[in-house]
Amino acid sequence: MKKILQIISDAPLFNGLSEEQLNDVRQISVDKFCDKGKTIFLEGDDCNGFYIVADGKVKIYKVSFEGKEHILHIYGPGNPFGEVPVFAGRKFPANAQTLLKSHLLFFPRTAFVDLISKNPSLALNMLGVLSMRLRQFTVQIENLSLKEVPGRLASYLVYLSQEQGRTDVVALNISKGQLASLLGTIPETLSRILTKMNQHHLIDTSGRDIILKDLGGLKDLAEHGKLQ
Amino acid sequence: MKKILQIISDAPLFNGLSEEQLNDVRQISVDKFCDKGKTIFLEGDDCNGFYIVADGKVKIYKVSFEGKEHILHIYGPGNPFGEVPVFAGRKFPANAQTLLKSHLLFFPRTAFVDLISKNPSLALNMLGVLSMRLRQFTVQIENLSLKEVPGRLASYLVYLSQEQGRTDVVALNISKGQLASLLGTIPETLSRILTKMNQHHLIDTSGRDIILKDLGGLKDLAEHGKLQ
């Protein structure tokens, strides 16, 4: 399966590793094929390894006592997830579920730790990946505590625009309900804000595509946080 | 200065390192003595290394456009900070300022990266520390998005109770204004909620000490998130 080696070498975590090191990584990885909606792990489960998305999409989420779900992250091809408890402890701190039929690579804990302690460059890559995650979390906390929902949505749209390299239109790729959860709000509120942004000529919605009519205005809103 | 070696060997980051490795670490560290209220770095500053608190207290915070400040973390002796951009990029993602007269150890970026790539166990320690940080952030995001302020406060009190190993009373160590910022709210709201918790016989306040009258009730509130 040379496709898998390709996936591994494309993942940021394994960037710049030698052919031999990549082969070592391949050796310890286990393929998992999952249907849409499959639970990969639940909060509190023992962690005996972590995953990389080879294909498909996975959501990482928490559930409140009342059953309200908050999505922390949505990961696609090349992204690792569940790597935190590999180094921090034994339990997963959140739930993971596939959003699409997915192909995952599983890396058993002990084998990976062995590998990392023999490969300083792999260790440094891993440190880089974790640090990027921390930076993203910092942004997310900033958004949640400093900004109102319109500001958070604007931030997200600006982020998508950079991610997708387009200034005219972005694709959501997830349902608006899921987006609401990712932004720490509920579908009703998100829907109202999208309508308001429409009225303010900031965007135009067309299904899961959002036409950016005033990217400057959105950036402004993302920084200053007030709509209207 | 053998006191500094003591501080280094006590820091979780350097746990379990050999005498020789600790000496290497000491070699590259630079002492910085700061008065209370000294800014260590600002968001966007170039990162040429990270710090460990040897003595004193440091707050990591973000400032919104309107000047509202949100504290992300407060670190004391043994805690490292600013380590994220060492591996992720070049800029600090938040501001750092001393809350007390403090003694810091500075670790220059390149020297530390060299050191880490020669010490697999140091790399693993570092991975552990970053992973713990990520776990804390996950909790913080969960709190901010899933719970109302009373629930967040209850979470924090329960956390303090575990941290300080007491079930009867906890010490805040920071001002109530700073606590408000740490919880993502404002002093007025925090004050009102403390009063309400008093009326509900959950706590009793006495300056910066909080008497836990009903720890079970607080845990309940932290999980379920509703007061009254």
Added chain:
DNA sequence: CCAGTACCTTGACTTAAGTCAAAAAAGCGT
């Protein structure tokens, strides 16, 4: 001990965003 400053509390008011309920629109398999 007193003045001055920083911190904390209280009150009246406003507002963003959540809840509940129902209708409309979009997807999907047959």
Added chain:
DNA sequence: ACGCTTTTTTGACTTAAGTCAAGGTACTGG
């Protein structure tokens, strides 16, 4: 195209928490 489910939107209402403003309390240094 049809009926079914899921997603999205809209409306009326409630509420948590923010703003502004004014007192009160406590700690500091002279």
